[in-house]
Each structure stands twice: as C-alpha cells, then as structure tokens.
Amino acid sequence: MSTTVAKDVNELFNPEVRSEIDRWIAKYPPEWKQSAVMAALRIVQDDNGGWLTTELMNDVAAYLDMPAIAVYEVATFYSMYELKPVGKHKICVCTNVSCMISKADNIVEHLEKRLGISFGEVTEDGRYSLKEVECLGACGGAPMMQIGQQYYENLTPEIVDAILEGLE
Amino acid sequence: MANEVCLRTLDLERPWLLEQYQSRGGYEMLKKVLTEKTPPDQIIEEVKKSGLRGRGGAGFPTGLKWSFITRNAPGQKYVVCNSDEGEPGTFKDRDILRYNPHQLIEGMVLAGYAIGATRGYNYIRGEFWEPYERFEQALEEAREAGYLGENLLGSGFDFELHAHLGAGAYICGEETALLESIEGKKGQPRYKPPFPAHFGLYGCPTIINNTESLASIPMILEKGGEWFSDIGVKNSGGSKLFSISGNINNPGVFEIPMGTPFSQLLEMAGGMKDGRQIKAVIPGGSSAPVIPGDQMMELTMDYDAIAGAGSMLGSGAVVVLDDTNCMVKVLDRMSYFYHEESCGQCTPCREGTGWLYRVVHRIETGQGRQEDLDLLDDVAGKISGKTICALGDAAAMPVQGMLRHFRDEFQYHIDHKRCMVGAG
Amino acid sequence: MTDSTVTIEVDGRELQAKPGTMLIEVTDAAGITVPRFCYHKKLSISANCRMCLVEVEKVPKPLPACATPVTDGMKVFTRSPRALAAQKGTMEFLLINHPLDCPICDQGGECELQDVAMGYGSDVSRYAEGKRVVADKNIGPLIATDMTRCIHCTRCVRFGQEIAGIREMGATGRGEHMTIGTYIERSIDSELSGNIIDLCPVGALTSKPFRFSARAWELTQVEGIAPHDSVGSNINLHLRGNKVMRVHPRDNESLNESWISDRDRYSYEGLYADDRLTAPMIKKDGEWQETSWEMALEMAAAGLREIEADQIGALVSPSSTLEELYLAQKLMRGLGSNHIDSRLRQGDFRQDDAGSGISWLGMKVADLETLNSVLVVGGNLRKEQPILGHRLRKAALAGAGVNFLNPCSIELNYSAKQKVVGPAEIVDALAAVAKASGAKGEGATAELIQSASADDDAKAVAEALKKGGKAAVILGAMAQSHPDYALLVGLASAAAEATGAILSIVPVASNSVGAQLAGAVPTLEAGGKAAANSGLDMMKLLKMPRKGYLLMGVEPGLDFWDGALSVNALQSADTVVALTAYRSPQLESCADILLPMGVFAETAGTYVNGEGGWQSSRGVVKPQGQARPGWKILRVLGNLLDVEGFEYIDADQVKEELRALCNDDLPPNQGGNLSGKPARQLIGEGLLRGGDTPLYSIDPLVRRAAALQQTLDAGNPAVRLHPAEAEKLGLNGSDLALVKQNGYQANLPLQLDESLPEGCAWISTGLAETASLGQPFGEVTVEKA
C-alpha cells in the first residue's frame, strides 16, 4: 500500500504529445506497449527542448506501464537521447572514416572556432551545441553533419557558415 | 546493365510516389501473386534460384532463410526489414527509402505472403528522418490503394506494415539486437540459437532481411530468378548496390552487376581525387579487412573474389583511401567506433574493444611500445569468435587486416613517434 | 540412445542427458567443473560472461557451455588447449577493469572471480591503461555496493526481473560504460533483495550490516532453520567464535529453493540487541533486580504453586521451538491446567468448538506453484511469507488465475485480480463466492450463504476455482486475525468443497503447526488430538484474567491480537513468569519474574513448517549472558513443580517423545460446523479499523533487527484513511490524528491512501506506537489530535 498517490496516467504530458505517443503504441501488439518506448522518449525529448529529465523518463515509464529502470536503460543506451540540456540547434558532425578522410577535421575545427565550444558543449546563449557522431549513412556526401532532422552534406567551412546563418 | 533492380525508377522525376512507381509496373507482381494465388513455395523457390544473398553484410542466401520458417505453424509471424544502415561507409538503403520506398513495401508484402506472415516492421535508423517520412508517406499511399491492410485486393491475405525508428546505436543493425529494440529494450543481441526464424520478434517466427534484399524481390519475381542470377556471377547472383566513398571524385551509390571489376566501379565513381595514388580500399564496410590498392585494382566485386583477398564484400560499402592517409589514424578512428558501439553485454567485446582502441590510439599519438603490435594481434584474436554477436569480429578484423598489410606504418609510428605518411 | 536421452562425451567421459539440456547442467551433474559467472541454475541464460567456453568437436568456434544444448554424439573438451585458451582470454578481459583489491574486499576468500583467477589468470596484467571506476549509489540499508568490482554478469538484474518480480537493478549505458545499478539513487525494496548478494560472484554487492566485520576464512558455517515463517527455509549460519555474523540460504528445492527472504537473512541482528535479557530478574517492590537462577526459578515455582491450576494460563509464542512448546503444555497440563494458547494474533476462536482440527498449509510448499487457480482471502503472501509469495508468483507466471479478496489493496509483482472491500464486508464477499460455487455450508455459514447475493465478481472467482484444475482457497494472516475468522473459515471451506479446491490456512509463524501438534493450544493435546477438556483460549485468558501467567517468547502489547487488553490483563495478575530473550517496558510492567532464554540459533530445537515437515537444528552459539535454552528452563520448572516426566537429557529426547504421539500426515483443513445464528462480531456501522502485522514486526527477534527496521517494509506507525473519508471526518490538512478504540487511544500520524476503501482506518499492529490500541479489526474513531 503506497501512501503517495500516483500520477494519473491520463494526465501525463500535453495532449499533442500524448496523441503522438498513442499513434506509436497503436503500431504494436496491444500487450507490447513497451515497443513504443523509443518513440515516446524521442517525442517527449523534442517537446522538452531536446533533452530528457529523470522525471520525464519516469512519466514515460508510467505511461507505458514499464519499470522505470527499463526506461533508463533505453534512454542511456541510444546515443540520440540527451540526458543533459543541448542547444536549440544540436549540431552533429560525423567524424567516422569516410568523413574523416574527406577532412571532417576542418569542419569540426571551423565549428569549434566559430561557436567557441567543443564537442559536448552548449553555447552560452543556448543556441548551439556540438556533438561528435558516428557514421550517419551519408558517406557519399562526406563530410557531413546533421542539425535537427536535417542532413547537410559535402560541407566546406563556407557552406557551414551559410547553413548556420540560415538557421532560425 | 546498371540500375535494373532497386534503382530502376531512379530516372523518374518523383519516383517515391505510388503513381510513378506504378507507371513502371510497380505492384503488378503483388497483384499477380494475390490474384493467381501463387503457391508460396514457388516464390521461395524463385528467390532461391535467383542466388540473392543477404545484402546486409553476411551474404546469407535469402531464399534459404525464408525456407526455415514453418509456414503452416499457427500463430503470428513477422517480416522485419533492416534499414538500420549503420556499417560505416554504407549509404545505399537510404536511397532505396528515399527514392523507391514502394518497391521495398511490395517486397515486404511478398515476403510476408511467402512465409505466411501478416505483420511487418521496417526498422529505420533514427537519424534517417527524411527517409523515414518518405517511407511513412509511401505506407499511407499503399494502405489507401489496398496494398496494405486487411484482405489485400480481395485475396483474403492480410498484411500490415509499420516503420520503427531507431535512436542511434550501430548494434541495432545486428538482427537480434534490432528485434530487442523493436520490443522496446536496449539493443543487445540475443545468443543464437534459437534463430529468429524460430524465436524472433515477440518470440514469434520472424525473417529479417536487409532493405536491399527485400526491395529486390519484386523484380526477381517479375523477371524470374534465373534472370537475376544471370546478371551476376557464380555464387553472387544479381546486381548490387555499392556505396562508394572516400578520396574519389564522384562518390555515390551504383547498382551494378556482381562481378564487375573494381577498376570499373572506381571509374564510374570518377576515379581518384586530385589524381592521387590509390593506397587502400575497405571493400565491404568498415569491419571488412583493408585491401591494398594495387591488389584491389585486380579484383572483381563479388563475394568470392573479395573473400579470396582475405576480406569480405559485406554491405558493399567501398571506402577508397589515397596515399595521403595514415593507416594508423584510420584504424584509430575505426577502433574508436567499435569501442563506442559495443553493446557491453559480453566480456570480450566490452573489455576488448576498449583495449584495442587504447593501444591503437597510443601508437597513433606516439606513445606506442614495441610489444603493442603483438598485443593488438593477440587481443583481436581473443575477441574474435568468442562473442555473442559478430560485432566482436567486426572490431577485430580491421585491426588484423591493417596489421597484415600495413604493419610497417605501425612500426614506423612506434619507432619515430610520428607518421610515415608525408614524412618523406 | 533412447528417445528421451542422448549420449555425449565430455573430456573422454560418456554422459547421458535429456536432449536440449544445456551442456553446463550436464557437466555440473557429472561433477565436471566448467568455470562460469553469468550462469545460475535458477536464472534465465544470458551467456554474456563467456567464461564457460568449451571446445566442441567439429565446431570451429568455442561454445558457451551454459547456452549450448546437448545433441547426441557431441564430443566436448572442457580443458583442451583451445578451451583453456578461450577461458583464459575471458579471464584476462574480466580482470583488466577489475580492481585487484581483494585484501580489502568483503568477498575476499569467497569470490568466484578470485577462485577462477587462481586457475586461469596470468599474474602480470598486460593492460597498461587506467581502470574503470564506477561511482556508487546508496541502495538502502541491506546491501552495500562497490560497483567498480562489478563484472556485468547481470545475475542481480535477472534476479530482480525473474525472481523478485520487480525490476530495480538494471544495466544502463552501453559498452564499456555500461553500469549495473539503480541509475538513480534509490533503495532496493524487494523482500527478497538480499539474494543478490549471494548471486553476485564478486564483491560488488555485499551485506551492509555484515560489511567489514569479518573475513570469510574466519567464519565457520553451520546449518540452521529460518525462524520467521511457515516455510522453514534452510539456512547456513556463519559464525565467528560465539557470534552469528550472517545468514545465507541453504539450497532446498522443496522449500526455499536457493533463496531466503530478507527477514530470514537479516533478523540475526536482533540477537545482539541492546535490550537482551542476560540474567534472571525479579521485581521487588516495583523495582527490577538481578538474581541467581536458583532464586528466580524457586520464586517462579513458588509463585505458580500458590495458584490453583484453573487460575494459571500460559501464553506462548508460536515461534518457539517444538520442544519448548511441548514442555510448556506438558507443564501446564501436569499442573492441571489446559489453559495454554499460542495463537496470539487470532481473535475469533469460535471454530474451536466446531471441531476444526489442525490448521496448516494444506499442501506442500512446492505445490503452491503447481496451482492453476487460487483465491487468497485476507492475505498478502508476498509481504507475509515472502517465499510463499514467490511460489504463488511462479504459479501466476505459469498461467494460474490468482484472485485476492482483501480489506486493502496490496502491491503485487504479477498480474492478479484484487477485490478490495471493507473489513466487515469481506465476510459477505466470501459468502457470495461460496454461493456462486453452489456451496450450501453448515450451520451459520449456511445462513450466510443463503442470504448472500452472488455478483459477477463472485461468479467469476467460483467459476475459475471450479474449472481451474488444481485450485486452492487460501486464508492469509489478515483473515486469521479477523473478528469473524470462524465464519471466514467456514465459508472458505464450503467454497473449497464445492469447487474441489484445497483449503489452505497459512500458518502465521514458524511453529504454528508445531504448536498444534505439541498441544500448545487449548483444544488439542500433544500429538494434535482433541483434548478431553478444552482450556481457555487466548482471548478468554485475557478477558477473564487469571491470577498467574506463564509467558514464553512474547511481548505484551506487540504480539497479541488485542495489544491493550493483553497489557491490562497481565498487569492485573498476581504472578507473571516470563521466559524471554528481551526486556521491554511492557513486559516489565506486567511480569514479576524474567527468565532469560536463548532464541533462534542459540537453542537446539525443531520447527514444523506449514506443510507439516519437521526440521531440527542444533544450538550453534551459546545463549548470551546467563540465558539458557527454553527447554532446559522448562525442565527445571517441571522438576521444581514436581510434575512427572521432566527428566530429559537433551532436546532430541523431548522431540522423540512428542513424535511418538503424532501421526505422520496432517488431515485436510476443516471448516467446522458453527451452529446457531451467524453472530457477526464485526458489523460495519461506523468507521472500522483494519490492520496488518508488518513483515518486520512479526516477532521479538525481527523487531530488533536494526537494518530491516530501516527498510520500506518496516511498519508504518500511522493511521491511513481514504482522502474522502478524511474529508468526511474533517481531518483535511491534519498531520496527526487521535485514534480511539474500545476506550484505548493513540496519537498517530495521519496519511491519506486512495487504495483503501472508505469507511476504513488502516492501523498496523505489532508496532510500539500502536500497541496501546486494541484489535486489528474493530470500531474506531479518528479525530483531530
């Protein structure tokens, strides 16, 4: 008998987030709600400015009827979940082999200089964060990076400048 | 003989639209199978005849894999497509998703029909947002047109298909890790046996195939297994998508017959950039052992030829390195990758990949010791063949390959605490 | 080879096995050692440590013995050069990130990693890189962590998921960064949590109370029987000198398998409580003073001798040994009194007159998991007797339908149906099930069934019991402490009979069954046969106070159904002689003579568990101070009081005397036939109290186990109300409430609990804070303090 009154599952998240998670739950067999955990984490992460708090993970656990630790396991396993705040624009630069030999170093150096941050950091104004990522499956356009959902390929420092200037 | 199977609609303006796919005979095969009620065994037979080998990397014969499913066993069965595309250097499935999603859908429905599965999932890597949206849109169109859902074209056959998005983990390309991931867990591979054909998604019989493998099915059925097989060479049926990248002028995806000389592929890709010398080629994604450039120029692109050179065709991801590259640095980066991407469950991979990386990194940064070269070989040997999944092997092979062909560069790093490349 | 066996060859030896058995099971059975870390016979196979790699003929790669099913003709080499190379490779990998801090590690000397490393590791590490260090999190009072030592075998994680049934530990992060733990700082709350200490092959998870107190090689291991529940879990006690340092499970497939409850693991701490009674004491002019054994016994005998037999009553703990129980009743009956009872947490004894016989589990402990359909009435097996809870969970996971009928909702670790009704309505709800089963009942139960209305819930339960195959109706501790327990037994019995289910009455203490066999109940004589003359039951002994009492192993207020009544009645007596291991204010206020007795491991003795199994253990440490084993104290008392037949040499002799009086098998549980009107003793008018006895409040020993008392399962001394009820009573916003019951009262913290039915105030018993109140189920008022 717990004395803390559990949160009402139907009150968790805002209605848009809830209905988006529900759309994913519907893709899987009814007894496998848990299959929607990856989508749910992504959805609440996006809704929370790009990162996950322990409380959000607990809410996802409650919503999907999972043990909280199982959600932590998922959230800490996959590299696209962020457990610390990130910039409004999360810049992910691939440095894996094809990009590396296509001079990804130059792109990284340029970004670091321009933004004044290194991998794993956020600019003071919270606009940008920089992240080193593994091969994103776009080696034909190396060097490349991803910002938000968008891929940018065949980069040069000039192209990078133009891209950053075009961001909101 | 290029672009005849998966990329056959690439010349169309918006080939991802249903109407455009249909303009090239898309979904005709499905209609035919459903109306004629083609015996499923006949489909599997045709796929076997085609010589299609799994395009995800391991090259396992697709028809044979399908025949492991006990079709008449009661209960749910699944078709799962592997669009995780994580092997460094590989970027072909992305093009199928972006430019020919309907052919993949048609292939998956046919696969479901052949093995008696009524549900499917396509596991798309989380970073592929744009391809994912394309695919979702195609699913929508297909559902509307009655190619997905219940009682397809009045045949009594049901098939529902959904996309599942990953979230950044190379290991989820491994088929059982992928299943775990769909089940809402960490992507940790399962010990096999049991194989997915017996115990797969949600514990049900499941076939898992690569995007390219499944997208090839409609053409194989339309033109016949023999037609497909004849495109390629012995033991390597059909054409294949090669993702070629690196120090070349025109990187990209090329669908060409198996057995095409590498030199020809390199030419299609515009040749070496800046007229430099070819130094080495990784012929099948970053886990494939490196092959020296001159040797590669003599090889053809098929399973046997590449295996004969001590490497593997893998996913058909060809990374071309010119003579400005330091092989120690290249291995340093690749070892870092496997160390980062080890799922962590089994001991040799969890502990060994970090050890490999740290020793290579030490050599790269001028801290190497003479005994390190033997140590690397030994540690790689202790990982390979001892792990739950093939990631352990994938981490060991590049190390072994590099030491085999470029040991002198590593030795130079140890002796001179700097790089041989550019040192004159 | 026959259909059901295959022949394989391991290291040149031919072995037979069932096809599909994992190789490691076959080698284990044959005594061939294959090193392993992740494999455990009671857990799912994860094959992640790669320590058990062996060579199999015609297979190019070494295979993990734990995950390789045997096939006919398989030829295996566990120590060939290739097998050894693979095992050594794994060992080397495991050690590169393992701190080699064995000298300061609590696991030192009993570490599976250390043991295997001796055989396989090379002594010089070739790993020149920095070792991984993992920050520790506090996971509660029972388990100490040192996760830098973890080798990621995931046994603890799998235990949580598969056995404990709550996922508390997990593996977060990936690759080399993968960390086993709780991720956030939180306590591990499973009632079986301590088992992960035994499962952990290294020193990552160790016992917190035991920490740094002894080295493994200083300890001697002796066998024992766990003293807190009706399972009688088999244990090993680890001793240093005369002290119990810790308790581990001893495998017994038919009882506790490989596990023990945290209660059985950590209660030994209570042996060393500050308030142990170490010398005989007498009360003189209201002052307690130490005295000699001769003096104390002489005074006890004199005090009792002066009182006529009918005016003496004995109230004895059902956790006493069988020998103590038997001698206590022999003494009483020798004096001419049948007034002895051990059913201290029961309040309704009407079925005594109805010929109800011996109550027991009604089946084997292991049979619980083979049930297909179960109705538990007034019980929370998981938090009453954790191993029984685990067995029932296994049944549920195997597909059994489990239904609960309770006055409160309980937290379960499997899916089951729970019906929660008010404390009084539980009788009606059970009558409804009986009616839906088509039961007629006898006497009072017949009338209850007749007037019940079988609603859909009741019909579903009855249906499930009927068609379920092997079914049982189980009465738990809350049912047994219900004021209408006699009606509940009658109804449960009727329902069981009509559905073909087994009637099971979970014995509440370690020797509840033994106490009945020993004759330590007023209606039964030694041997468990109906007594020619019944004595007074526990409640009558308190309601019609005697002049003299003999107490054994009990604490007034805490161990009785009606705490306040027990203190009042005992205080009013002329002579109260108490055999006890502890001093406590309430006991001292009641007693005149305190005789220090040994408990648990200090005394040789027998326990008869819920299934009727007799298990004996030796006294393995000396009782503290001048304390003596209870049976010896009783022997002297018997001699001093000139009772015949008290010339025993050892405890064994006592047991054998009783054994000769007992039948081998226990008869099925009986409902009894209550004639007359269905006199409902608990009528749901105003606010009714409901109350359980928390897991760690069940007896004096566990109440003094310090670490257990810091857990979530330690009792919650509060009054709990549904928020709507609190509002009705005008208690919104109050933190404290004044509870009144039968003229007694207590100030208690107020807590809101939506899971309770309205009209019910939940107040646990067995706690110091609530000891001044009365029975667990009855009318109360709750008002602003």
Ligand SMILES: Cc1cc2nc3c(=O)[nH]c(=O)nc-3n(C[C@H](O)[C@H](O)[C@H](O)COP(=O)(O)O)c2cc1C
């Ligand atoms: C570490 C690892 C990563 C893999 N990544 C992929 C991948 O990204 N895409 C893929 O199709 N197969 C991948 N595979 C291969 C799959 O396990 C599997 O063999 C394949 O999906 C089967 O499909 P196919 O027979 O059509 O090739 C990977 C295997 C391993 C061991």
Ligand code: SF4
């Ligand atoms: S080889 Fe690596 S990735 Fe594969 S199961 Fe083992 S730890 Fe995980």
Ligand code: FES
């Ligand atoms: S015991 Fe077999 S892999 Fe761990």
